[in-house]
Amino acid sequence: MKVISTERSQILAARIAKALDTTVVDVQFSRFPDGELYLAAGELDDETVIVGSITDNDALVQLLLLIDACDTSTNRLVIPYMGYARQDKRFMAGEPISARAIAHLFQRGVARCITVNIHDPKVLRYFDVPTSNISLAPEIGACIKSMDLENPLILAPDDGALAFARDVASAGGWDCDHLEKTRLNGREVKMAPKKLCAASRSVVIVDDIISTGGTIATAAGMLYRQGADDVYASCVHGVLIGGAYAHLKANGIRDIICSDTIERGCSRITAALEVAAALRSG
Numbered sequence: 001m002k003v004i005s006t007e008r009s010q011i012l013a014a015r016i017a018k019a020l021d022t023t024v025v026d027v028q029f030s031r032f033p034d035g036e037l038y039l040a041a042g043e044l045d046d047e048t049v050i051v052g053s054i055t056d057n058d059a060l061v062q063l064l065l066l067i068d069a070c071d072t073s074t075n076r077l078v079i080p081y082m083g084y085a086r087q088d089k090r091f092m093a094g095e096p097i098s099a100r101a102i103a104h105l106f107q108r109g110v111a112r113c114i115t116v117n118i119h120d121p122k123v124l125r126y127f128d129v130p131t132s133n134i135s136l137a138p139e140i141g142a143c144i145k146s147m148d149l150e151n152p153l154i155l156a157p158d159d160g161a162l163a164f165a166r167d168v169a170s171a172g173g174w175d176c177d178h179l180e181k182t183r184l185n186g187r188e189v190k191m192a193p194k195k196l197c198a199a200s201r202s203v204v205i206v207d208d209i210i211s212t213g214g215t216i217a218t219a220a221g222m223l224y225r226q227g228a229d230d231v232y233a234s235c236v237h238g239v240l241i242g243g244a245y246a247h248l249k250a251n252g253i254r255d256i257i258c259s260d261t262i263e264r265g266c267s268r269i270t271a272a273l274e275v276a277a278a279l280r281s282g
């Protein structure tokens, strides 16, 4: 068995290979003069683990090409970050169900698919091949533990993210709550923990994705006004578009932690061990 990856997921792929005690395949990536993507995979094995986060459209095409390049082997596909998964239903007439379109694209040529904290696990029903979705909540919990915060409050940005925040909080037996939005008037909205008080506490906001950072930056401002000592942000997928990291820092977030499902300077948690465990089990 060997591990092969798109350009965007090479560090995680190497970590997965190490955890599985195997090697990565050398791949050449380039472009044709018209901008089309090209790749050439090195020597393959009979079994291949293909790793590729769908972080943007080039990554999506590269992953498609990589699966095709591996058509002589039995493949298992790891999609650490599945982009397009948030458009998981038709919110308005005329829209695609993008998550379904992606699932249909990526099951040809693979025997099994593994995702990591997919935005909504219900999306997995769109795959016809066996799937599993792993959670990095224990790893985020362990990372928070290593920060030695005194009695931190773990906060989900909304009630939809509460189950994930509870799993993170259980790593340290910490308090957990979710933010609730109250409309004060036509222009103003207040965000505060639903049940607990943030005053004089270190608060860690946990979410599956930080995209623009807007949700967490707004929440942090409110939490500081409510007397929080420090606010930290943690997520699995650091999409971090449009200067999100700086936006969060400028809004008083003390530290930002994310995993290597998207490879960033703040990727302090690896999905490799959980992915390797899932691959070992089938």
Ligand code: R5P
Residues within 6 Å of the ligand: 086, 157, 161, 207, 208, 209, 210, 211, 212, 213, 214, 215, 216
């Ligand atoms: C939304 O459903 C996700 O779970 C995140 O809460 C969202 O993507 C965060 O977006 P942003 O960082 O742009 O506020």
